[in-house]
Amino acid sequence: MGLLALRRYLPYLRPYVRYMVIFLLAQLGSLAAAASIPKVIQYIIDGPITHHDFGHLVRFAGLLALIAGLEFALILLRRYFSGVASLHMETDLRNDLYAHLQSLQVSFHDNWQSGQLLSRAIADIGTVRRFVSFGLIWFIQIIVTFVVVLVLMAQLDWQLGLVVVLCMIPIAIASHIFQDKYRVIARRLQDLTGDMTTVIEEMATGVRIIKAFGRMPLMQRRFEEQGRTIRETSLQGITARAELWSEINFLPNLSLLAVLLLGGLNVIEGRLTIGGLVAFMSYVFMLTWPMDALGWVLSMSEECKTASERLNEVFDSRPEIADRPQARPLEHSRGRLEFRDVGFRYPNSNDWILRGLNLVVEPHETVGLVGRTGSGKTSLAYLAPRLYDVSEGAVLLDGIDVREITLRSLRSHIGFAFEDPILFSASVHENLVMGRPIVSDEELKRAIEMAQAGFVWDLPWGLETRVGEQGYTLSGGQRQRLALARAVLGSPPVLVLDDPLSSVDVHTESVIEEALSRVLEGVTGLLVVHRPSTLALADRVVLLDEGRVAASGTHAELMRTNALYRALLSQEYEEALA
Ligand SMILES: Nc1ncnc2c1ncn2[C@@H]1O[C@H](COP(=O)(O)OP(=O)(O)OP(=O)(O)O)[C@@H](O)[C@H]1O
Ligand SMILES: [Mg+2]
Incomplete structure (x- = not known):
């Protein structure tokens, strides 16, 4: 399940553990508040309502309002802190992915489509983040709700509780089948998104060729075909989710029916109060939401799992061209x-x-x-x-x-x-210096002169003119001369x-x-x-x-x-x- 796949990325949450702790406390608090509401209702029915005591009824109603207010505040807190932690995690994870990509040898990129890397860096990391900020909350929420509610139910009437548990078994089976099916769909969908990103990227970089050869209709057709495949795969995912959803929605109704019949019998025979039965039914209703959410959580966790598998494929590629342990810097080279x-x-x-x-x-x-x-x-x-x-x-x-x-x-x-000659979307100066720590103006001038790249002085903002994809467009010869200046810089x-x-x-x-x-x-x-x-x-x-x-x-x-x-x-x- 998604949680296991996430194991590798959980350490990213470590620096933000204090947020996670606040989030967990808020979550438990809000759950406790929600779970106490049926109890209060039970007291109201069996107490003030049965004894026709309006004064007490108002006081209990006030208590209910207070609990509801508290629950609201705690949910807000929970959302905020899980959001903060997951966004931090997303940023750190993305930085690490970028650093890792840079450490890999050139040949790694010979084998990988740029779109597949882009979709991993953007979409897959986003999926992991979403699972941490929503899926994980819901996951914990569902488990804790089930445990707490079942314990409270058993306290009220263990036989009725057992009936509810029996009604859950088919859900576990359906979920298992769903997960196996959805895993394949999620993986396909993410790979397809990567392919599509590649097509868009190639269109952007190859726009001149595409236009010059009049290949727009061909590219369009190819793109639409991919779009169609993505749509069909997404539809399969939606169908699978809908199937699971309808199955798990049907079962709480079934258990409600069983509880009503058996519980009603218990009330008639005096083993349970009316307030107890109403509280019990409220607990069954409390389980409806987690059941609804279960489908989402399971699909999210499968998406997260495949997304982290896709990320692992990048993270697991070790840099083959790297410093050996015994590698030494070369102080002064004669250049043989x-x-x-x-x-x-x-x-x-x-x-x-x-x-x-x-x-x-x-x-x-x-x-x-x-x-x-x-x-x-x-x-x-x-x-x-x-x-x-x-x-x-x-x-x-x-x-x-x-x-x-x-x-x-x-x-x-x-x-x-x-x-x-590749230039980056940056100023001429940055393109020449390429992050070298200290380059004097003299050196820079010398390199430019050497490469006959004096044209840079005539650019609108001189050395500060932005070139590259989003900047001033240079001719092929000009780019080559800049690349040459870059090569000779630093002698x-x-x-x-x-x-x-x-x-x-x-x-x-x-x-x-x-x-x-x-x-x-x-x-x-x-x-x-x-x-x-x-x-x-x-x-x-x-x-x-x-x-x-x-x-x-x-x-x-x-x-x-x-x-x-x-x-x-x-x-x-x-x-x-x-
Ligand atoms: N990244 C790569 N992966 C696999 N094969 C490659 C790769 N780059 C080049 N080749 C192959 O290696 C061979 C030599 O290519 P190379 O670019 O070194 O030739 P070259 O002498 O520089 O040619 P040119 O004069 O056209 O620049 C070619 O057959 C090419 O298909
Ligand atoms: Mg060559």
């Missing part, structure tokens, strides 16, 4: 980058992308990486900052396996810019640049190249190159083919000796591709 017998395949596939690859980039040397598309250049670049780990062999920085260096230290020694001894100039015009390219050649002089550079002109930056060129280094030498040498290289970099080849 070595790939030794490297074999690599993506965690989600069996194909070797790189195999038996050996490559050394000496300090202050710049190696240009050339290879056909899909030959694994980007994958090789990923291995240096440990965005992925090698499957065989090792990547070494200054002769130390990168897995023996703390990630923080490793990544502070390597600057990178990738093919697709890391190793630079890994994946085709950093693919979107800039020929003029800008030559200006950046000039600036870059100055930067690259002092550092170790691994440069993925597509255009022959960028090769001027490289001291040495390496040709990647079939997962290994096929040839290495200067551009001129390779042009002379290697046919594949010639084909890749000759004009004809570029035209053939176009």
Whole structure:
């Protein structure tokens, strides 16, 4: 049941235990108030009413009003404190999920749709919160009400109490069947919501492509189809709940009938007072609400259970690329980058992308990486900052396996810019600095100048201009230059640049190249190159083919000796591709 699944998330309530205690006390208090009302009624009937004593009747009525007022106040208190505790829990849980997602390796995201993560972070955590703030209250309320009411009933007339208990047995069976059925439905519904979130997200990010290709009707159809599946699944859930609901509503009426008959007989034979019978009936009525709520609580608890299972799937994925216990920070790096017998395949596939690859980039040397598309250049670049780990062999920085260096230290020694320059919804300044503690204005200016990103000074608010999804829209070339400035900021001894100039015009390219050649002089550079002109930056060129280094030498040498290289970099080849 939901409570068990929640076990893992209950510690989140620990800091708010005082709220929970107040909530529980208020709940017990309100229950005691509610349970005392039938008792008072019994006294009124058997006392003042039977003895025609109006003065006492008014006094008892006043007492009833007082109890009702108290119950109201306690319910208010209970709601408030359970709300406070559950909202705090929700926030903490969400923060932890986000932190956990960030700690996971890149390959985790290769296997997960973003919508599935979004729906877990928003909807599933919300479901857990709702169960804690409502379901849990009701759950406790139902159990305590049953226990208290049954004890009070037994006190009045144990035989009648037994009859009521017997009438409950079918409810337990129906609930059990319902839970099994509803669990499957709830899980499906939550997964479907994740899929739908993905579709909406892809529509938002791919809106240009969708419009340019006139794919709106296709996307609409796909979306509507998903909507239909969600509706059908929800309907199954509603039907299951309705079935349970009607079953558990029928039974209290049945027990009422039995109580009326047997209780009436007891009154006739003098074993029970009329006041006692009325009180007993009031208790049976007191059980009606918990029965009603039972269906909701059971469905909520199943939803909570599946939601926490879905959350567990994320929480249980351990970060595979993390600091090893013996990992040390690297104090000062000379920047000797070595790939030794490297074999690599993506965690989600069996194909070797790189195999038996050996490559050394000496300090202050710049190696240009050339290879056909899909030959694994980007994958090789990923291995240096440990965005992925090698499957065989090792990547070494200054002769130390990168897995023996703390990630923080490793990544502070390597600057990178990738093919697709991602900017965040934040200011240009934040996008460049990316949270690095101290970056002087001088450094910032130098990096911007180096990347020929001077256009930022002309933006409406200069460095404070917001860019990214909700901000000022930059051109592809501008974004690439910002990404380049980000890479060289902080003067890391190793630079890994994946085709950093693919979107800039020929003029800008030559200006950046000039600036870059100055930067690259002092550092170790691994440069993925597509255009022959960028090769001027490289001291040495390496040709990647079939997962290994096929040839290495200067551009001129390779042009002379290697046919594949010639084909890749000759004009004809570029035209053939176009
Ligand atoms: N995340 C991933 N999961 C599984 N396979 C991948 C992943 N990324 C890339 N691949 C595969 O790895 C191979 C090498 O891809 P990679 O991006 O390294 O090539 P590349 O040399 O950079 O190509 P390009 O010149 O087009 O940029 C391709 O066959 C690609 O399908
Ligand atoms: Mg690539």
